[in-house]
Amino acid sequence: QSALTQPASVSGSPGQSITISCTGTSSDVGSYNLVSWYQQHADKAPKLMISEVSKRPSGVSNRFSGSKSGNTASLTISGLQAEDEADYYCCSSTSSTTLVFGGGTKLTVL
Amino acid sequence: QLQLQESGPGLVKPSETLSLTCTVSGGSISSSTYYWGWIRQPPGKGLEWIATIYFSGSTYYNPPLKSRVTISIETSKNQFSLKMSSVTAADTAVYFCARHSCSSVNCPFDPWGQGTLVTVSS
Numbered sequence: 001q002s003a004l005t006q007p008a009s010v011s012g013s014p015g016q017s018i019t020i021s022c023t024g025t026s027s028d029v030g031s032y033n034l035v036s037w038y039q040q041h042a043d044k045a046p047k048l049m050i051s052e053v054s055k056r057p058s059g060v061s062n063r064f065s066g067s068k069s070g071n072t073a074s075l076t077i078s079g080l081q082a083e084d085e086a087d088y089y090c091c092s093s094t095s096s097t098t099l100v101f102g103g104g105t106k107l108t109v110l
Numbered sequence: 111q112l113q114l115q116e117s118g119p120g121l122v123k124p125s126e127t128l129s130l131t132c133t134v135s136g137g138s139i140s141s142s143t144y145y146w147g148w149i150r151q152p153p154g155k156g157l158e159w160i161a162t163i164y165f166s167g168s169t170y171y172n173p174p175l176k177s178r179v180t181i182s183i184e185t186s187k188n189q190f191s192l193k194m195s196s197v198t199a200a201d202t203a204v205y206f207c208a209r210h211s212c213s214s215v216n217c218p219f220d221p222w223g224q225g226t227l228v229t230v231s232s
Contacts, residue, residue, distance in 0.1 A: 003156065036218035038157070045206060045222040046157065057211075057220065089157050093216040097170045101149075104156040 004029065004090055004102035011108040017078040020105045022090030023071060028100060030071040034093040037066060037075045040104075041086045049088075050075060077107070085109040112137040114207050114223035121229050122201075128194040128228055132207030133187075140165045140185045145210035147219060148181065148192045150203040158203075162215045163190055170215045197230045204228075 005023040012018040022029065022037075029035055035053045038046035048057055050066035053073060063078045073092070077084055090102040118130035132146070139146065147162040161181040162170040169181050175194070183190040194201060204227050208219035 032216070034216045038219075045224055046219070047222075048211070048218050048220040051211065051218040051220075091157075091159075091218065097215055098172065099159040099162075099215065101157040101159060 002100075004092060004100055006088075006090060006102040006105045008103075009106045009108065011110055012077075012080045013110045014080050014082065016080050017076060018080060018107065020075045020077075020088050020090075020107070022073040022075070022092075022102045024073075024092055024100075025071055028071075028092045028094040029068065029073050032093045033068065035066070035068060035073040036091045037064075038089045038091065039084075039086045040089065046089065080109055082109050112209065112221060114209065114221065116205060116207050116223045116226040118205075118226060118228070120227060121231065122197055123232050124198055124230055125196055128192070128197050128201065128230075130192045130205055130207075130226065130228070131189050132191070132223060133189050134209075135188070139183065139188045139190060143213050145213065145215055145217065146183070146190050147208050147210060147215075149206045149208060149219065149222075150201075151206070151225070152200075152203040155203075160194075160205075161192065162210065164213075199230050202228065202230045 037050040040046040053068045054066040113135045148160040163181045178195045180193045204225040206225045208222040210217040211220040
Protein backbone atom coordinates (compact mmCIF):
# COMPACT_ATOMS: atom_id res chain seq x y z
CA GLN A 1 0.00 0.00 0.00
CA SER A 2 1.36 3.41 -0.97
CA ALA A 3 1.62 6.38 1.33
CA LEU A 4 -1.03 9.05 0.94
CA THR A 5 0.12 12.02 -1.15
CA GLN A 6 0.74 15.36 0.56
CA PRO A 7 2.54 18.45 -0.74
CA ALA A 8 6.11 18.53 0.54
CA SER A 9 5.75 22.07 1.78
CA VAL A 10 3.32 24.94 2.19
CA SER A 11 3.84 28.41 3.57
CA GLY A 12 1.83 31.39 4.71
CA SER A 13 2.12 34.64 6.58
CA PRO A 14 0.81 35.21 10.08
CA GLY A 15 -2.95 35.72 10.05
CA GLN A 16 -3.45 34.01 6.70
CA SER A 17 -5.11 30.65 6.05
CA ILE A 18 -3.48 27.63 4.46
CA THR A 19 -4.78 24.27 3.33
CA ILE A 20 -2.85 21.01 3.19
CA SER A 21 -4.20 18.28 0.94
CA CYS A 22 -3.98 14.54 1.44
CA THR A 23 -4.78 12.46 -1.61
CA GLY A 24 -5.42 8.76 -1.49
CA THR A 25 -7.57 6.35 -3.44
CA SER A 26 -11.03 4.87 -3.38
CA SER A 27 -9.54 2.11 -1.20
CA ASP A 28 -8.55 4.39 1.66
CA VAL A 29 -9.46 8.10 1.93
CA GLY A 30 -12.38 7.69 -0.45
CA SER A 31 -13.86 4.71 1.38
CA TYR A 32 -13.64 5.72 5.02
CA ASN A 33 -14.42 8.83 7.05
CA LEU A 34 -11.46 7.83 9.19
CA VAL A 35 -8.84 10.42 8.23
CA SER A 36 -6.82 11.94 11.03
CA TRP A 37 -4.22 14.72 11.06
CA TYR A 38 -1.14 15.07 13.23
CA GLN A 39 1.13 18.02 13.99
CA GLN A 40 4.79 17.32 14.69
CA HIS A 41 7.20 19.96 15.89
CA ALA A 42 10.90 19.32 15.38
CA ASP A 43 12.21 16.42 17.50
CA LYS A 44 8.83 15.97 19.19
CA ALA A 45 6.19 13.29 19.10
CA PRO A 46 3.21 13.84 16.80
CA LYS A 47 0.07 15.39 18.27
CA LEU A 48 -3.46 14.55 17.14
CA MET A 49 -5.17 17.60 15.66
CA ILE A 50 -8.14 16.18 13.73
CA SER A 51 -9.89 12.81 13.82
CA GLU A 52 -12.62 11.27 11.65
CA VAL A 53 -12.03 13.86 8.89
CA SER A 54 -13.26 16.89 10.81
CA LYS A 55 -13.47 16.28 14.57
CA ARG A 56 -11.25 18.37 16.83
CA PRO A 57 -10.03 16.74 20.03
CA SER A 58 -10.46 18.66 23.23
CA GLY A 59 -7.81 21.34 23.57
CA VAL A 60 -7.10 21.76 19.87
CA SER A 61 -7.61 25.29 18.58
CA ASN A 62 -10.69 25.92 16.44
CA ARG A 63 -8.31 27.47 13.91
CA PHE A 64 -7.74 23.90 12.76
CA SER A 65 -10.41 22.27 10.61
CA GLY A 66 -10.67 19.22 8.38
CA SER A 67 -12.73 18.18 5.40
CA LYS A 68 -12.90 15.56 2.68
CA SER A 69 -14.05 15.39 -0.91
CA GLY A 70 -13.79 12.13 -2.81
CA ASN A 71 -10.32 10.69 -2.41
CA THR A 72 -8.79 13.89 -1.00
CA ALA A 73 -8.84 15.09 2.58
CA SER A 74 -7.77 18.56 3.61
CA LEU A 75 -6.52 20.32 6.71
CA THR A 76 -7.09 24.05 6.93
CA ILE A 77 -5.36 26.30 9.43
CA SER A 78 -6.80 29.78 9.72
CA GLY A 79 -5.23 32.79 11.39
CA LEU A 80 -1.74 31.34 11.03
CA GLN A 81 0.51 31.77 14.02
CA ALA A 82 4.25 31.25 14.39
CA GLU A 83 3.61 28.27 16.66
CA ASP A 84 1.83 26.47 13.82
CA GLU A 85 5.14 25.99 12.02
CA ALA A 86 5.60 22.21 12.05
CA ASP A 87 5.26 19.08 9.96
CA TYR A 88 1.73 17.80 9.36
CA TYR A 89 0.75 14.22 8.56
CA CYS A 90 -2.54 12.73 7.47
CA CYS A 91 -3.50 9.14 8.20
CA SER A 92 -6.30 6.98 6.83
CA SER A 93 -7.70 3.54 7.29
CA THR A 94 -7.10 1.38 4.21
CA SER A 95 -9.35 -1.45 5.33
CA SER A 96 -10.97 -2.41 8.59
CA THR A 97 -7.59 -3.46 9.94
CA THR A 98 -4.78 -1.41 8.36
CA LEU A 99 -3.59 2.19 8.37
CA VAL A 100 -1.50 4.37 6.07
CA PHE A 101 0.13 7.76 6.66
CA GLY A 102 0.80 10.55 4.22
CA GLY A 103 4.34 11.58 3.38
CA GLY A 104 4.10 14.73 5.47
CA THR A 105 3.96 18.46 4.75
CA LYS A 106 6.32 21.06 6.17
CA LEU A 107 4.46 24.25 7.08
CA THR A 108 6.53 27.41 7.15
CA VAL A 109 5.12 30.57 8.70
CA LEU A 110 6.79 33.44 6.90
CA GLN B 111 -2.77 11.51 32.72
CA LEU B 112 -1.79 8.62 30.49
CA GLN B 113 1.89 8.41 29.60
CA LEU B 114 3.79 6.02 27.36
CA GLN B 115 7.53 5.40 27.44
CA GLU B 116 9.56 3.42 24.92
CA SER B 117 12.64 1.51 25.97
CA GLY B 118 15.16 -0.79 24.33
CA PRO B 119 18.61 -0.91 22.73
CA GLY B 120 19.57 2.13 20.69
CA LEU B 121 21.90 0.12 18.46
CA VAL B 122 21.13 -3.16 16.71
CA LYS B 123 23.36 -5.08 14.30
CA PRO B 124 22.18 -5.90 10.78
CA SER B 125 20.34 -9.22 10.49
CA GLU B 126 19.57 -9.25 14.22
CA THR B 127 16.25 -8.69 15.99
CA LEU B 128 15.11 -5.29 17.25
CA SER B 129 13.22 -5.44 20.54
CA LEU B 130 11.34 -2.53 22.10
CA THR B 131 8.98 -2.19 25.04
CA CYS B 132 6.37 0.46 25.74
CA THR B 133 5.49 1.01 29.39
CA VAL B 134 2.12 2.59 30.05
CA SER B 135 1.49 4.65 33.19
CA GLY B 136 -1.55 6.53 34.41
CA GLY B 137 -3.96 3.98 32.97
CA SER B 138 -4.49 0.27 32.44
CA ILE B 139 -3.38 -1.44 29.27
CA SER B 140 -6.10 -4.01 29.98
CA SER B 141 -8.85 -1.49 29.38
CA SER B 142 -11.35 -2.75 26.84
CA THR B 143 -11.64 0.79 25.53
CA TYR B 144 -8.33 1.09 23.75
CA TYR B 145 -5.94 -0.47 21.27
CA TRP B 146 -2.16 0.07 21.37
CA GLY B 147 0.27 0.59 18.50
CA TRP B 148 3.78 1.14 17.17
CA ILE B 149 4.76 3.72 14.56
CA ARG B 150 8.21 4.55 13.22
CA GLN B 151 9.90 7.49 11.50
CA PRO B 152 13.22 7.17 9.66
CA PRO B 153 15.47 10.21 10.07
CA GLY B 154 14.16 13.09 8.00
CA LYS B 155 11.26 11.03 6.65
CA GLY B 156 7.57 10.42 7.31
CA LEU B 157 5.59 8.25 9.68
CA GLU B 158 4.90 4.56 9.07
CA TRP B 159 2.39 2.47 11.03
CA ILE B 160 3.93 -0.84 12.09
CA ALA B 161 1.45 -2.80 14.20
CA THR B 162 -1.41 -2.64 16.71
CA ILE B 163 -2.59 -4.89 19.52
CA TYR B 164 -5.64 -5.23 21.78
CA PHE B 165 -5.47 -6.44 25.37
CA SER B 166 -7.19 -9.65 24.31
CA GLY B 167 -4.22 -10.44 22.10
CA SER B 168 -5.74 -9.53 18.74
CA THR B 169 -3.00 -8.18 16.47
CA TYR B 170 -2.89 -6.13 13.29
CA TYR B 171 0.14 -5.57 11.07
CA ASN B 172 1.22 -3.33 8.23
CA PRO B 173 1.36 -5.82 5.34
CA PRO B 174 4.86 -4.89 4.06
CA LEU B 175 6.31 -5.51 7.54
CA LYS B 176 4.14 -8.38 8.70
CA SER B 177 6.62 -11.17 7.97
CA ARG B 178 9.27 -9.61 10.23
CA VAL B 179 7.23 -8.08 13.04
CA THR B 180 5.63 -9.42 16.21
CA ILE B 181 3.65 -7.27 18.63
CA SER B 182 2.79 -8.63 22.06
CA ILE B 183 1.23 -7.45 25.29
CA GLU B 184 1.97 -8.16 28.95
CA THR B 185 -0.94 -6.93 30.99
CA SER B 186 0.66 -7.79 34.34
CA LYS B 187 3.43 -5.28 33.63
CA ASN B 188 1.22 -2.76 31.80
CA GLN B 189 3.52 -3.07 28.81
CA PHE B 190 3.39 -3.98 25.16
CA SER B 191 6.34 -4.86 22.97
CA LEU B 192 7.64 -4.94 19.41
CA LYS B 193 10.06 -7.38 17.85
CA MET B 194 11.39 -6.90 14.32
CA SER B 195 13.64 -9.56 12.84
CA SER B 196 16.32 -9.46 10.16
CA VAL B 197 16.83 -5.72 10.45
CA THR B 198 18.75 -3.66 7.92
CA ALA B 199 19.89 -0.06 7.78
CA ALA B 200 16.47 0.79 6.34
CA ASP B 201 14.97 -0.01 9.74
CA THR B 202 16.92 2.81 11.38
CA ALA B 203 14.22 5.10 12.76
CA VAL B 204 12.63 6.74 15.76
CA TYR B 205 10.11 4.23 17.06
CA PHE B 206 7.00 5.60 18.78
CA CYS B 207 4.43 3.73 20.82
CA ALA B 208 0.95 5.19 21.07
CA ARG B 209 -2.58 4.49 22.23
CA HIS B 210 -5.45 4.38 19.77
CA SER B 211 -8.04 6.75 21.17
CA CYS B 212 -10.86 4.20 21.10
CA SER B 213 -11.53 0.51 20.69
CA SER B 214 -10.56 -0.02 17.08
CA VAL B 215 -7.41 -0.16 15.01
CA ASN B 216 -9.03 2.58 12.92
CA CYS B 217 -9.05 5.04 15.82
CA PRO B 218 -6.39 7.78 15.75
CA PHE B 219 -3.28 7.67 17.89
CA ASP B 220 -3.51 9.77 21.05
CA PRO B 221 -1.35 10.09 23.08
CA TRP B 222 2.12 9.14 21.84
CA GLY B 223 5.32 8.25 23.63
CA GLN B 224 8.32 10.51 23.15
CA GLY B 225 9.97 8.04 20.77
CA THR B 226 13.27 6.19 20.85
CA LEU B 227 15.93 6.18 18.15
CA VAL B 228 17.08 2.76 16.98
CA THR B 229 20.11 2.64 14.72
CA VAL B 230 20.94 -0.46 12.71
CA SER B 231 24.67 -0.64 12.19
CA SER B 232 27.55 -3.04 12.65
